[in-house]
Amino acid sequence: MSGTRIEVIEKYCKGCSICVEFCPKNVLEMDGFLAKVVRLQDCIKCMQCELRCPDFAIKVYVD
Amino acid sequence: MAYDYEKYIRPGKLPHIWCPGCGHGIVMKGLIRAIDSCGLDKNNTALVSGIGCASRLPGYLDFCTLHTAHGRAAAFATGVKMAKPEMNVIVMGGDGDGTAIGGNHFIHACRRNIDMTYVIMNNLIYGMTGGQFSPCTPTGDKASTTPYGNPDPTFDISKLAIGAGATFVARTTAFHATQIDKLIAEGIKHKGMAIIEVLDDCPTTYGRRNKFRSVIDMMKRLKDIAVPVAAAGKMTAEQLEGKVLTGVLYKEDKPEYCEQYAKVIAKASGAK
Ligand SMILES: Cc1ncc(C[n+]2csc(CCOP(=O)(O)OP(=O)(O)O)c2C)c(N)n1
């Protein structure tokens, strides 16, 4: 979605996969022990990934 | 633009020490959003904790912080509030810290109805020391000290708080992230003792010994057991079996302790 950017801060991500599992739009995937953004165009900016990331490792930028 | 949590985090403190998927980090985010939405001044806000993984939380945050002895957070917090009643006092701690060794301090802080907010992260276990059972470990579950299943009945922290006299009691879970900050913010605004119980997960020492193989299993458990108080009224006893109520469970207005104590001071110093 235009104007949306999702950043995974690799040095904070512990690979718990909470963000991937509970994203309602299947935007994210695990790449080994790191979360990865793979379908940004499907993101609805619900923020659930960021809210539930225990490690301050995923940020959703909306303008 | 993204939400700015860093504004409240002490520089260089991340990554934190908690295990992958530990809910304490989710609660820390909720606390930050709650404090931010209430507009509390960092220099006039004390975060107090005892000992445990949960109790490590204040150390990451840029407020007046007090990391005390195991179970004693409520007692230290009471001291801070009595000395500086204008300060916002928030206790952050675990189920073991708050209901086992610190159970006495917990119930008496509730009884006094002193104006503070106490967020208790209930992951059903002593996480830090390797998974010994706590007063909140469900009956039958396994802990390192109950390898045959826990024979003890379990504390319901929210009920304990209501029974002891807290005037705002609410519960949510680490899965219900948006509710965490709303309830903490309501607790902060409440005049008197506010207890917010957050059902939390410890995948490392509780989950792996019980039926929850992964962080996701633990999160799904939190999602499944929660029933909002409003919905519970329409459910049968059978449907409510094994569930926990979430939302504001109790709220009343009662004289607050510091205000009552100010009257004692006035009397003792000769005022009519
Ligand atoms: C006086 C004293 N007794 C025992 C301990 C050991 N101890 C440290 S943390 C802890 C339990 C913490 O459990 P909880 O509050 O539930 O926090 P969690 O680690 O689960 O987040 C215990 C028994 C201690 N530090 N001090």
Ligand code: SF4
């Ligand atoms: S904001 Fe919502 S839709 Fe977008 S990636 Fe995060 S969880 Fe998925």
Ligand code: SF4
């Ligand atoms: S929730 Fe956070 S720590 Fe867990 S995999 Fe996603 S980005 Fe990494």
Ligand code: SF4
């Ligand atoms: S041991 Fe449990 S409570 Fe402690 S950091 Fe790990 S998951 Fe969290």
Ligand SMILES: [Mg+2]
């Ligand atoms: Mg615990």
